[in-house]
Amino acid sequence: MSIQPKDTFAAIDLGSNSFHLLVATFKSGQLQQIDKVKQMVRLAANLDHKKRITQAGLVSAFECLSMFAQRIKHIPSENIKIVGTNTLRVAKNAEHFLQQAEDILNHDIDIISGREEARLLYLGVAQSMSEHLSNKLVMDIGGGSTEIITGKGFESKQRESLHMGCVSYTKRFFSDGKITQTQWSDAYTHALQELSPVSKSFKKIGWEHAIGASGTMRAAAKILVANDWSQTGISRKGLEQLIQQCLGMGEIKSLTQISGLSERRRPVFIGGLAIIAALMDELGIEHMSVSSGALREGIAYSLYGESGQELVTERSINKLKAQFDVDQRQVDRVKHQAKNLIKNSDITLNDKDWFLLNAAIEWHELGLSIAHSQFHKHGAYVVQYADLPGFSRQQQLIISQLIRYQRQKISSQSNSLLNNKQWHRFEPMLAILRLSLIYSRDRQQHDIPVQSFTIEPKRLKIPQIWLQHHPLIHADLKEEEPRWLNIGSCFELIPT
Structure with missing residues:
Protein backbone atom coordinates (compact mmCIF):
# COMPACT_ATOMS: atom_id res chain seq x y z
CA MET A 1 0.00 0.00 0.00
CA SER A 113 17.69 26.32 23.14
CA GLY A 114 20.44 23.93 24.18
CA ARG A 115 18.20 22.25 26.75
CA GLU A 116 15.32 21.90 24.27
CA GLU A 117 17.81 20.35 21.85
CA ALA A 118 18.81 17.96 24.63
CA ARG A 119 15.17 17.05 25.31
CA LEU A 120 14.46 16.22 21.67
CA LEU A 121 17.75 14.37 21.34
CA TYR A 122 16.92 12.18 24.33
CA LEU A 123 13.50 11.42 22.84
CA GLY A 124 15.11 10.31 19.57
CA VAL A 125 17.62 8.08 21.36
CA ALA A 126 15.09 6.59 23.79
CA GLN A 127 12.71 5.66 21.00
CA SER A 128 15.49 3.84 19.13
CA MET A 129 16.72 1.77 22.09
CA SER A 130 15.38 -1.58 23.24
CA GLU A 131 15.96 -0.75 26.94
CA HIS A 132 13.05 1.71 27.12
CA LEU A 133 12.59 1.70 30.90
CA SER A 134 16.20 1.83 32.03
CA ASN A 135 17.95 4.86 33.48
CA LYS A 136 20.03 6.30 30.66
CA LEU A 137 22.86 8.77 30.27
CA VAL A 138 22.76 10.16 26.74
CA MET A 139 25.58 12.24 25.24
CA ASP A 140 25.74 13.97 21.88
CA ILE A 141 28.71 15.90 20.48
CA GLY A 142 27.59 18.34 17.81
CA GLY A 143 29.59 20.84 15.82
CA GLY A 144 29.32 23.60 18.43
CA SER A 145 27.75 22.12 21.54
CA THR A 146 27.60 18.93 23.56
CA GLU A 147 24.33 17.76 25.11
CA ILE A 148 24.24 15.54 28.20
CA ILE A 149 20.95 14.12 29.43
CA THR A 150 19.76 11.62 32.00
CA GLY A 151 16.31 10.09 31.87
CA LYS A 152 14.16 7.03 32.26
CA GLY A 153 11.94 5.61 29.58
CA PHE A 154 11.01 8.36 27.13
CA GLU A 155 11.23 11.23 29.61
CA SER A 156 14.42 13.19 30.22
CA LYS A 157 15.16 14.30 33.77
CA GLN A 158 18.32 16.40 33.74
CA ARG A 159 19.51 18.23 30.63
CA GLU A 160 22.65 20.26 29.98
CA SER A 161 24.09 21.84 26.86
CA LEU A 162 27.79 22.75 27.02
CA HIS A 163 29.71 25.09 24.73
CA MET A 164 32.04 22.52 23.21
CA GLY A 165 31.75 20.74 19.87
CA CYS A 166 33.83 18.86 17.32
CA VAL A 167 34.04 21.81 14.92
CA SER A 168 34.67 24.52 17.52
CA TYR A 169 37.31 22.46 19.35
CA THR A 170 39.14 21.43 16.20
CA LYS A 171 39.13 25.05 15.04
CA ARG A 172 40.27 26.35 18.43
CA PHE A 173 42.91 23.84 19.50
CA PHE A 174 44.11 22.27 16.21
CA SER A 175 43.80 25.23 13.83
CA ASP A 176 47.26 24.66 12.31
CA GLY A 177 46.37 21.11 11.31
CA LYS A 178 48.88 19.62 13.76
CA ILE A 179 48.11 17.09 16.49
CA THR A 180 50.68 17.49 19.25
CA GLN A 181 50.58 16.30 22.85
CA THR A 182 50.32 19.91 24.01
CA GLN A 183 47.39 20.68 21.72
CA TRP A 184 45.65 17.49 22.77
CA SER A 185 46.17 18.24 26.46
CA ASP A 186 44.80 21.76 26.03
CA ALA A 187 41.65 20.52 24.29
CA TYR A 188 41.10 17.68 26.75
CA THR A 189 41.68 19.91 29.80
CA HIS A 190 39.34 22.57 28.50
CA ALA A 191 36.62 19.95 27.98
CA LEU A 192 37.14 18.77 31.59
CA GLN A 193 36.73 22.36 32.77
CA GLU A 194 33.43 22.63 30.89
CA LEU A 195 32.20 19.35 32.39
CA SER A 196 33.32 19.97 35.96
CA PRO A 197 30.39 22.20 37.08
CA VAL A 198 27.77 19.64 35.98
CA SER A 199 29.42 16.23 36.30
CA LYS A 200 28.77 15.81 40.03
CA SER A 201 25.00 16.20 39.68
CA PHE A 202 24.89 13.69 36.82
CA LYS A 203 26.92 11.14 38.78
CA LYS A 204 24.66 11.64 41.78
CA ILE A 205 21.60 10.70 39.70
CA GLY A 206 23.37 7.71 38.16
CA TRP A 207 22.47 5.57 35.16
CA GLU A 208 22.38 1.98 33.96
CA HIS A 209 23.30 2.60 30.32
CA ALA A 210 25.62 5.21 28.80
CA ILE A 211 24.73 6.03 25.21
CA GLY A 212 26.44 8.17 22.59
CA ALA A 213 24.54 9.71 19.69
CA SER A 214 25.22 11.41 16.35
CA GLY A 215 28.21 11.68 14.05
CA THR A 216 31.26 12.01 16.32
CA MET A 217 30.18 9.14 18.58
CA ARG A 218 29.24 6.88 15.67
CA ALA A 219 32.50 7.66 13.88
CA ALA A 220 34.55 6.79 16.97
CA ALA A 221 32.66 3.52 17.50
CA LYS A 222 33.08 2.57 13.84
CA ILE A 223 36.85 3.12 14.03
CA LEU A 224 37.22 1.09 17.24
CA VAL A 225 35.31 -1.86 15.81
CA ALA A 226 37.14 -1.67 12.45
CA ASN A 227 40.50 -1.85 14.22
CA ASP A 228 39.46 -4.53 16.76
CA TRP A 229 39.93 -2.05 19.59
CA SER A 230 36.37 -2.65 20.79
CA GLN A 231 33.77 -5.31 20.08
CA THR A 232 30.87 -2.84 20.16
CA GLY A 233 30.44 0.82 20.94
CA ILE A 234 33.20 2.85 22.62
CA SER A 235 35.33 1.29 25.36
CA ARG A 236 37.75 3.29 27.44
CA LYS A 237 40.63 0.96 26.57
CA GLY A 238 39.84 1.15 22.86
CA LEU A 239 39.53 4.92 23.04
CA GLU A 240 43.02 5.21 24.50
CA GLN A 241 44.41 3.17 21.60
CA LEU A 242 42.69 5.48 19.14
CA ILE A 243 44.05 8.57 20.88
CA GLN A 244 47.60 7.23 20.69
CA GLN A 245 47.11 6.42 17.03
CA CYS A 246 45.98 10.00 16.30
CA LEU A 247 48.87 11.50 18.24
CA GLY A 248 51.21 9.25 16.31
CA MET A 249 49.86 10.57 13.01
CA GLY A 250 50.79 14.11 14.06
CA GLU A 251 48.54 15.85 11.53
CA ILE A 252 44.83 16.03 10.80
CA LYS A 253 45.38 15.33 7.11
CA SER A 254 47.03 12.01 8.02
CA LEU A 255 44.00 10.74 9.97
CA THR A 256 42.55 9.21 6.80
CA GLN A 257 45.10 6.43 7.30
CA ILE A 258 43.02 5.28 10.28
CA SER A 259 40.75 2.47 9.18
CA GLY A 260 37.07 3.36 9.51
CA LEU A 261 37.39 7.17 9.51
CA SER A 262 35.64 8.78 6.56
CA GLU A 263 37.11 11.71 4.66
CA ARG A 264 34.01 13.79 5.46
CA ARG A 265 34.47 13.31 9.20
CA ARG A 266 38.28 13.66 9.23
CA PRO A 267 38.57 17.51 9.32
CA VAL A 268 36.66 17.83 12.62
CA PHE A 269 37.23 14.45 14.25
CA ILE A 270 40.16 15.24 16.56
CA GLY A 271 38.26 17.97 18.44
CA GLY A 272 35.34 15.60 18.97
CA LEU A 273 37.66 12.84 20.14
CA ALA A 274 39.06 15.09 22.88
CA ILE A 275 35.52 15.71 24.12
CA ILE A 276 34.71 11.99 24.14
CA ALA A 277 37.82 11.32 26.21
CA ALA A 278 36.87 14.04 28.70
CA LEU A 279 33.28 12.76 28.95
CA MET A 280 34.35 9.20 29.68
CA ASP A 281 37.00 10.21 32.19
CA GLU A 282 35.04 12.90 34.05
CA LEU A 283 31.84 10.81 34.24
CA GLY A 284 33.66 7.53 34.95
CA ILE A 285 32.32 5.68 31.89
CA GLU A 286 34.03 2.41 31.00
CA HIS A 287 31.88 1.68 27.96
CA MET A 288 29.14 3.41 26.01
CA SER A 289 26.87 2.03 23.33
CA VAL A 290 26.02 4.13 20.29
CA SER A 291 22.47 4.93 19.21
CA SER A 292 21.08 5.10 15.70
CA GLY A 293 18.55 7.69 16.90
CA ALA A 294 19.42 11.33 17.40
CA LEU A 295 17.94 14.83 17.21
CA ARG A 296 16.14 14.40 13.88
CA GLU A 297 14.38 11.26 15.14
CA GLY A 298 13.35 13.15 18.27
CA ILE A 299 11.92 15.94 16.11
CA ALA A 300 9.94 13.39 14.08
CA TYR A 301 8.55 11.72 17.21
CA SER A 302 7.56 15.11 18.64
CA LEU A 303 5.65 15.82 15.41
CA TYR A 304 3.94 12.45 15.41
CA GLY A 305 3.11 12.49 19.10
CA GLU A 306 1.31 15.83 18.95
CA SER A 307 -0.59 15.24 22.18
CA GLY A 308 2.68 14.45 23.93
CA GLN A 309 4.17 17.70 22.61
CA GLU A 310 1.17 19.58 23.99
CA LEU A 311 1.84 18.00 27.37
CA VAL A 312 5.45 19.24 27.25
CA THR A 313 4.43 22.85 26.61
CA GLU A 314 1.58 22.58 29.10
CA ARG A 315 4.04 21.47 31.77
CA SER A 316 6.28 24.44 30.94
CA ILE A 317 3.34 26.83 31.22
CA ASN A 318 2.15 25.40 34.51
CA LYS A 319 5.63 25.23 36.03
CA LEU A 320 6.31 28.90 35.34
CA LYS A 321 2.88 29.92 36.65
CA ALA A 322 3.45 28.00 39.87
CA GLN A 323 6.95 29.41 40.26
CA PHE A 324 5.63 32.99 40.04
CA ASP A 325 2.32 32.38 41.83
CA VAL A 326 0.11 33.53 38.95
CA ASP A 327 -3.57 34.24 39.71
CA GLN A 328 -5.27 31.52 37.63
CA ARG A 329 -8.74 33.04 38.04
CA GLN A 330 -7.59 36.24 36.38
CA VAL A 331 -5.94 34.20 33.60
CA ASP A 332 -9.26 32.46 32.98
CA ARG A 333 -11.12 35.79 32.86
CA VAL A 334 -8.70 37.23 30.29
CA LYS A 335 -8.86 34.06 28.22
CA HIS A 336 -12.67 34.19 28.25
CA GLN A 337 -12.62 37.78 26.98
CA ALA A 338 -10.06 36.93 24.27
CA LYS A 339 -12.19 34.09 22.93
CA ASN A 340 -15.28 36.31 22.95
CA LEU A 341 -13.44 39.07 21.07
CA ILE A 342 -12.14 36.68 18.42
CA LYS A 343 -15.63 35.24 18.00
CA ASN A 344 -17.02 38.72 17.27
CA SER A 345 -14.17 39.94 15.08
CA ASP A 346 -12.79 39.47 11.60
CA ILE A 347 -9.57 38.09 13.10
CA THR A 348 -8.78 34.49 12.26
CA LEU A 349 -5.96 33.15 14.41
CA ASN A 350 -4.50 29.85 13.27
CA ASP A 351 -3.57 27.18 15.81
CA LYS A 352 0.03 28.37 16.04
CA ASP A 353 -0.96 31.96 16.76
CA TRP A 354 -3.62 30.99 19.32
CA PHE A 355 -0.97 28.86 21.03
CA LEU A 356 1.27 31.93 21.37
CA LEU A 357 -1.55 34.21 22.51
CA ASN A 358 -2.76 31.62 25.00
CA ALA A 359 0.74 31.30 26.50
CA ALA A 360 1.01 35.10 26.77
CA ILE A 361 -2.32 35.21 28.62
CA GLU A 362 -1.23 32.40 30.95
CA TRP A 363 1.98 34.26 31.80
CA HIS A 364 0.95 37.91 31.48
CA GLU A 365 1.02 38.60 35.25
CA LEU A 366 4.02 36.55 36.31
CA GLY A 367 6.11 39.73 36.63
CA LEU A 368 3.93 40.81 39.58
CA SER A 369 5.86 38.36 41.76
CA ILE A 370 9.02 40.35 41.04
CA ALA A 371 7.69 43.91 41.36
CA HIS A 372 4.39 45.65 40.72
CA SER A 373 6.10 48.57 39.02
CA GLN A 374 6.93 47.69 35.41
CA PHE A 375 5.71 44.12 35.99
CA HIS A 376 5.08 43.65 32.27
CA LYS A 377 8.77 44.27 31.53
CA HIS A 378 9.90 41.83 34.23
CA GLY A 379 7.56 39.15 32.92
CA ALA A 380 8.71 39.66 29.34
CA TYR A 381 12.36 39.25 30.35
CA VAL A 382 11.67 36.00 32.20
CA VAL A 383 9.76 34.46 29.30
CA GLN A 384 12.30 35.52 26.68
CA TYR A 385 15.31 34.04 28.46
CA ALA A 386 13.96 31.11 30.50
CA ASP A 387 14.54 27.48 29.49
CA LEU A 388 11.04 26.41 28.47
CA PRO A 389 10.82 22.83 27.13
CA GLY A 390 8.65 22.59 24.02
CA PHE A 391 9.12 26.25 23.03
CA SER A 392 11.46 27.61 20.37
CA ARG A 393 13.39 30.84 20.79
CA GLN A 394 11.17 32.60 18.23
CA GLN A 395 8.04 31.52 20.07
CA GLN A 396 9.45 32.79 23.35
CA LEU A 397 10.36 36.09 21.68
CA ILE A 398 6.83 36.69 20.34
CA ILE A 399 5.22 35.68 23.64
CA SER A 400 7.61 37.92 25.59
CA GLN A 401 6.82 40.88 23.34
CA LEU A 402 3.09 40.31 23.83
CA ILE A 403 3.67 40.41 27.59
CA ARG A 404 5.98 43.44 27.29
CA TYR A 405 3.39 45.52 25.37
CA GLN A 406 0.24 44.32 27.10
CA ARG A 407 -0.22 47.79 28.63
CA GLN A 408 0.83 51.41 28.31
CA LYS A 409 2.99 52.45 25.34
CA ILE A 410 3.28 50.22 22.26
CA SER A 411 6.62 50.06 20.49
CA SER A 412 6.66 50.45 16.72
CA GLN A 413 7.99 47.64 14.58
CA SER A 414 11.17 49.59 13.89
CA ASN A 415 11.91 49.63 17.64
CA SER A 416 10.80 46.09 18.43
CA LEU A 417 12.76 42.86 18.36
CA LEU A 418 10.43 41.31 15.78
CA ASN A 419 11.06 40.97 12.06
CA ASN A 420 8.45 41.80 9.40
CA LYS A 421 7.00 38.31 9.31
CA GLN A 422 6.71 38.08 13.09
CA TRP A 423 5.19 41.58 13.37
CA HIS A 424 2.46 40.67 10.89
CA ARG A 425 1.39 37.83 13.20
CA PHE A 426 2.04 39.84 16.36
CA GLU A 427 -0.17 42.89 15.85
CA PRO A 428 -3.60 41.12 15.79
CA MET A 429 -2.63 39.05 18.82
CA LEU A 430 -1.54 42.17 20.69
CA ALA A 431 -4.81 43.93 19.91
CA ILE A 432 -6.81 41.01 21.30
CA LEU A 433 -4.60 40.77 24.40
CA ARG A 434 -4.73 44.49 25.24
CA LEU A 435 -8.50 44.67 24.85
CA SER A 436 -9.03 41.49 26.86
CA LEU A 437 -6.97 42.96 29.70
CA ILE A 438 -8.93 46.20 29.64
CA TYR A 439 -12.17 44.22 29.92
CA SER A 440 -10.73 42.21 32.84
CA ARG A 441 -9.26 45.15 34.73
CA ASP A 442 -11.86 44.95 37.52
CA ARG A 443 -10.94 41.26 37.98
CA GLN A 444 -14.58 40.26 37.68
CA GLN A 445 -16.10 37.76 35.26
CA HIS A 446 -18.52 39.44 32.86
CA ASP A 447 -19.34 39.47 29.16
CA ILE A 448 -18.61 42.57 27.10
CA PRO A 449 -21.36 43.15 24.52
CA VAL A 450 -18.97 43.49 21.58
CA GLN A 451 -20.99 43.92 18.41
CA SER A 452 -17.98 43.72 16.09
CA PHE A 453 -14.24 44.26 15.96
CA THR A 454 -12.25 44.69 12.76
CA ILE A 455 -8.48 44.56 12.65
CA GLU A 456 -7.81 46.61 9.48
CA PRO A 457 -8.57 49.27 10.57
CA LYS A 458 -9.09 48.52 14.24
CA ARG A 459 -12.70 49.47 14.88
CA LEU A 460 -14.49 48.31 18.00
CA LYS A 461 -18.26 48.64 18.24
CA ILE A 462 -19.85 48.48 21.72
CA PRO A 463 -23.31 49.72 22.80
CA GLN A 464 -23.27 53.31 24.13
CA ILE A 465 -25.48 52.47 27.11
CA TRP A 466 -23.06 49.76 28.27
CA LEU A 467 -20.10 52.13 28.05
CA GLN A 468 -21.98 54.70 30.15
CA HIS A 469 -22.38 52.13 32.91
CA HIS A 470 -18.67 51.18 32.73
CA PRO A 471 -16.80 54.50 32.69
CA LEU A 472 -13.40 53.03 33.65
CA ILE A 473 -13.38 50.59 30.74
CA HIS A 474 -14.69 53.37 28.49
CA ALA A 475 -11.78 55.62 29.51
CA ASP A 476 -9.24 52.83 28.96
CA LEU A 477 -10.62 52.14 25.48
CA LYS A 478 -10.37 55.80 24.54
CA GLU A 479 -6.72 55.83 25.67
CA GLU A 480 -5.98 53.02 23.20
CA GLU A 481 -6.60 55.34 20.25
CA PRO A 482 -3.47 57.55 20.62
CA ARG A 483 -1.31 54.56 21.61
CA TRP A 484 -2.02 52.70 18.39
CA LEU A 485 -1.85 55.94 16.39
CA ASN A 486 1.66 56.46 17.81
CA ILE A 487 2.84 53.41 15.84
CA GLY A 488 0.90 54.35 12.72
CA SER A 489 -2.06 52.06 13.32
CA CYS A 490 -5.66 53.26 13.58
CA PHE A 491 -7.82 52.32 16.57
CA GLU A 492 -11.35 53.66 16.83
CA LEU A 493 -13.99 53.03 19.48
CA ILE A 494 -17.47 53.34 17.95
CA PRO A 495 -20.35 53.51 20.47
CA THR A 496 -23.59 52.22 18.92
Missing part, protein backbone atom coordinates in the same frame (compact mmCIF):
# COMPACT_ATOMS: atom_id res chain seq x y z
CA SER A 2 1.37 3.42 -0.97
CA ILE A 3 2.16 5.97 1.74
CA GLN A 4 -0.02 9.09 1.53
CA PRO A 5 1.51 12.57 2.02
CA LYS A 6 -0.68 13.12 5.09
CA ASP A 7 1.03 10.13 6.74
CA THR A 8 4.54 11.40 5.94
CA PHE A 9 6.63 13.50 8.33
CA ALA A 10 9.80 15.51 7.71
CA ALA A 11 12.33 16.51 10.36
CA ILE A 12 15.21 18.84 9.49
CA ASP A 13 18.12 19.50 11.84
CA LEU A 14 20.28 22.48 10.87
CA GLY A 15 23.30 21.48 12.91
CA SER A 16 26.60 23.25 13.35
CA ASN A 17 28.48 20.65 11.33
CA SER A 18 25.84 18.90 9.24
CA PHE A 19 22.33 19.53 7.98
CA HIS A 20 20.07 16.48 8.29
CA LEU A 21 16.76 15.67 6.63
CA LEU A 22 14.66 12.71 7.78
CA VAL A 23 11.46 11.72 5.97
CA ALA A 24 9.49 9.05 7.80
CA THR A 25 6.13 7.53 8.49
CA PHE A 26 4.90 5.73 11.59
CA LYS A 27 3.47 2.26 11.96
CA SER A 28 2.05 1.22 15.34
CA GLY A 29 3.82 4.22 16.84
CA GLN A 30 7.23 3.19 15.49
CA LEU A 31 9.21 5.36 13.11
CA GLN A 32 9.80 3.92 9.65
CA GLN A 33 12.41 5.79 7.65
CA ILE A 34 11.50 6.65 4.07
CA ASP A 35 14.43 8.86 3.19
CA LYS A 36 17.44 10.40 4.90
CA VAL A 37 19.83 13.06 3.61
CA LYS A 38 22.94 14.40 5.32
CA GLN A 39 25.10 17.26 4.08
CA MET A 40 28.34 18.44 5.72
CA VAL A 41 27.62 22.17 5.58
CA ARG A 42 30.06 23.03 8.42
CA LEU A 43 28.21 26.15 9.53
CA ALA A 44 30.32 26.48 12.69
CA ALA A 45 33.56 26.32 10.71
CA ASN A 46 32.25 29.20 8.59
CA LEU A 47 31.82 31.59 11.52
CA ASP A 48 34.25 34.51 11.24
CA HIS A 49 35.94 36.31 14.15
CA LYS A 50 32.81 38.47 14.61
CA LYS A 51 30.65 35.34 14.89
CA ARG A 52 29.00 35.98 11.55
CA ILE A 53 28.34 33.21 9.06
CA THR A 54 30.57 33.93 6.06
CA GLN A 55 29.23 34.34 2.55
CA ALA A 56 30.76 30.99 1.60
CA GLY A 57 28.97 29.38 4.52
CA LEU A 58 25.66 30.95 3.51
CA VAL A 59 26.00 29.78 -0.09
CA SER A 60 26.79 26.22 1.02
CA ALA A 61 23.86 26.21 3.43
CA PHE A 62 21.35 27.59 0.92
CA GLU A 63 22.43 25.07 -1.72
CA CYS A 64 21.71 22.28 0.74
CA LEU A 65 18.37 23.77 1.76
CA SER A 66 17.32 24.02 -1.89
CA MET A 67 17.73 20.24 -2.14
CA PHE A 68 15.77 19.74 1.06
CA ALA A 69 13.00 22.04 -0.22
CA GLN A 70 12.48 19.83 -3.26
CA ARG A 71 12.14 16.76 -1.05
CA ILE A 72 9.58 18.20 1.37
CA LYS A 73 7.41 20.28 -0.98
CA HIS A 74 4.62 17.66 -1.14
CA ILE A 75 4.57 16.98 2.62
CA PRO A 76 1.84 18.82 4.59
CA SER A 77 3.19 21.86 6.41
CA GLU A 78 1.87 20.65 9.77
CA ASN A 79 3.96 17.48 9.34
CA ILE A 80 7.24 19.38 8.95
CA LYS A 81 9.50 20.70 11.69
CA ILE A 82 12.81 22.44 11.08
CA VAL A 83 15.14 23.36 13.94
CA GLY A 84 18.39 25.27 14.19
CA THR A 85 20.93 24.55 16.92
CA ASN A 86 24.11 26.02 18.41
CA THR A 87 25.60 27.99 15.51
CA LEU A 88 22.27 29.61 14.73
CA ARG A 89 21.91 30.40 18.42
CA VAL A 90 25.19 32.34 18.47
CA ALA A 91 25.60 33.72 14.93
CA LYS A 92 25.23 37.50 14.79
CA ASN A 93 23.64 37.32 11.34
CA ALA A 94 21.31 34.43 12.16
CA GLU A 95 18.28 36.62 11.36
CA HIS A 96 19.62 37.24 7.86
CA PHE A 97 20.18 33.52 7.41
CA LEU A 98 16.68 32.65 8.67
CA GLN A 99 14.88 35.04 6.34
CA GLN A 100 16.49 33.54 3.24
CA ALA A 101 16.37 29.97 4.52
CA GLU A 102 12.65 30.19 5.32
CA ASP A 103 11.97 31.58 1.84
CA ILE A 104 13.83 28.65 0.29
CA LEU A 105 12.09 26.02 2.43
CA ASN A 106 8.72 27.80 2.44
CA HIS A 107 8.51 26.90 6.11
CA ASP A 108 9.34 28.41 9.50
CA ILE A 109 12.60 27.47 11.22
CA ASP A 110 12.66 27.17 15.00
CA ILE A 111 15.88 28.07 16.80
CA ILE A 112 15.81 25.89 19.88
